[in-house]
Amino acid sequence: MKYAQLIRLLVNRELTLRYKRSVIGIGWTLLNPMLTSFVLWVVFSFVFASRLPGTQQYAPYLMAGILLNTFFSQGVTQSAESIANNGPVLTKIYVPPQVFPISTALAGLVNFFIGMIPLGIVCLISGQTVAWTMPLVLVVGICLALLTAGIGLTLSILYIRFDDARNIVTVLLMILMYFTPVFYPISILSARLQKIVALNPLTSYLDIFRWAFSNNATVTASDWIYMLATSLISIAIGTSVFKKYWPRTVAML
Amino acid sequence: MPVIEVTNVNVTYRVLMNRTSSMKELFRDFLKRKARVIDYVALKDISFTVDKGEVVAILGRNGAGKSTLLKVLAGVLPPTKGTSKVDGKIAPMIELGAGFHPEMTGAENVLFYSALMGRDIQHVRERTPEIGEWAGVSDHMDFPLRTFSSGMVARLAFATATDEQAEVLLVDEVLSVGDADFRTKSRTRMNSLISSGAAVVLVSHDMSAVRELATRAVWLENGHVKMIGNPEEVVAAYEAN
Numbered sequence: 001m002k003y004a005q006l007i008r009l010l011v012n013r014e015l016t017l018r019y020k021r022s023v024i025g026i027g028w029t030l031l032n033p034m035l036t037s038f039v040l041w042v043v044f045s046f047v048f049a050s051r052l053p054g055t056q057q058y059a060p061y062l063m064a065g066i067l068l069n070t071f072f073s074q075g076v077t078q079s080a081e082s083i084a085n086n087g088p089v090l091t092k093i094y095v096p097p098q099v100f101p102i103s104t105a106l107a108g109l110v111n112f113f114i115g116m117i118p119l120g121i122v123c124l125i126s127g128q129t130v131a132w133t134m135p136l137v138l139v140v141g142i143c144l145a146l147l148t149a150g151i152g153l154t155l156s157i158l159y160i161r162f163d164d165a166r167n168i169v170t171v172l173l174m175i176l177m178y179f180t181p182v183f184y185p186i187s188i189l190s191a192r193l194q195k196i197v198a199l200n201p202l203t204s205y206l207d208i209f210r211w212a213f214s215n216n217a218t219v220t221a222s223d224w225i226y227m228l229a230t231s232l233i234s235i236a237i238g239t240s241v242f243k244k245y246w247p248r249t250v251a252m253l
Numbered sequence: 254m255p256v257i258e259v260t261n262v263n264v265t266y267r268v269l270m271n272r273t274s275s276m277k278e279l280f281r282d283f284l285k286r287k288a289r290v291i292d293y294v295a296l297k298d299i300s301f302t303v304d305k306g307e308v309v310a311i312l313g314r315n316g317a318g319k320s321t322l323l324k325v326l327a328g329v330l331p332p333t334k335g336t337s338k339v340d341g342k343i344a345p346m347i348e349l350g351a352g353f354h355p356e357m358t359g360a361e362n363v364l365f366y367s368a369l370m371g372r373d374i375q376h377v378r379e380r381t382p383e384i385g386e387w388a389g390v391s392d393h394m395d396f397p398l399r400t401f402s403s404g405m406v407a408r409l410a411f412a413t414a415t416d417e418q419a420e421v422l423l424v425d426e427v428l429s430v431g432d433a434d435f436r437t438k439s440r441t442r443m444n445s446l447i448s449s450g451a452a453v454v455l456v457s458h459d460m461s462a463v464r465e466l467a468t469r470a471v472w473l474e475n476g477h478v479k480m481i482g483n484p485e486e487v488v489a490a491y492e493a494n
Contacts, residue, residue, distance in 0.1 A: 162275065250331075
């Protein structure tokens with residue numbers, strides 16, 4: 001593919017540029033989730049740690065949630081913004097515009113995989129072992145990248161057409177985070193709330209991720225089906241919406 | 254065989270009367286039936302062809318549709334009606350350096366800009382020192398672009414854009430890059446690109462440049478072709494207007 005080289009450069013730029021002027025550079029990719037998790041761990045471990053079933057540990061449980069949620073919410077907002085941000089290029093040079101959201105989603109995927117290193121460390125410290133199912137995290141990551149890219153592609157059109165779309169999205173993402181068991185065990189919720197949270201596709205992604213990485217959750221076949229289906233549907237809708245509305249939207253850039 | 258073939262191109266922008274870009278206002282206006290969509294015609298029935306080695310200048314006032322036409326030719330903006338066919342590689346020299354990033358080094362920007370134009374990175378990587386050399390910024394290639402002067406950025410962008418032979422050059426007021434020395438140098442390079450068979454579409458307000466370079470001129474007014482033909486005549490008529 002002609003634009004594979006461009007995507008590689010874009011992913012590379014995305015990964016290095018954010019921390020270009022900082023002292024430890026890309027080290028922040030490792031440090032950021034650890035610090036966030038640490039703060040939340042201090043705050044919530046008293047409340048939630050004892051509520052986890054059996055041998056599950058709170059620290060890796062929490063950190064897995066944070067890594068996945070960061071990947072999703074940053075990926076969605078950044079890939080949605082990528083088109084508008086690259087407007088000056090897109091109105092002058094012919095490049096398939098999809099390369100920008102796709103590269104952003106891929107950069108998020110790489111960051112997510114880098115996050116496995118601190119997560120592994122936290123796992124070992126808290127006395128858990130990394131499970132033999134670990135390679136399946138790859139599947140979770142790829143599905144999440146597809147989900148993210150699909151939503152990002154759709155939103156990128158909205159972002160250009162409506163200035164206030166980004167504010168709405170920020171709020172929606174926050175609500176979605178609270179409806180995902182990122183820092184609380186699902187068992188603390190009432191039966192009715194549990195049903196609602198289980199409808200959230202991200203819950204399935206997160207459970208599979210926790211289970212695959214360190215056997216820190218229980219997973220059913222329907223979780224897998226839900227994850228695969230939502231990722232494929234998302235990317236299908238995203239690409240077709242983008243294709244349909246882009247010719248009219250590019251005139252607004 | 255023309256390299257560029259534009260037939261009956263129309264471009265209409267849909268604009269909302271009292272354009273709001275907020276969903277709330279849009280919703281409110283729709284309820285009150287205040288929102289009206291009007292079609293703004295940016296280009297009407299544009300047809301022309303450009304052959305190999307030809308330089309076609311586009312003249313016209315601000316808002317006449319010159320930039321829209323360049324966007325259509327670059328393949329960035331699909332025409333609402335009609336077709337625009339361009340054969341071969343395009344070197345878009347429209348606002349040179351679109352896509353440059355201030356935090357990346359000169360060399361990285363050269364690579365990135367070339368990748369955007371669909372060029373082969375491996376080849377560009379080998380050419381980078383020479384590109385820097387030609388632009389006169391060799392010493393700075395490993396520093397972030399934000400440390401470059403604006404003249405240096407423009408020279409580097411020009412050097413990168415013209416480093417490979419392209420079949421089509423789309424030029425928007427970039428002939429006045431850099432100091433006098435660099436201007437002659439860039440003029441020479443443009444001429445050699447043209448003589449080796451590139452077709453050029455040139456947008457310029459500099460009438461002497463148009464007289465000197467163009468082989469044909471198109472005068473756009475309010476989105477349609479007012480006059481097309483010999484540059485001397487078109488420029489004379491345009492200036493008399």
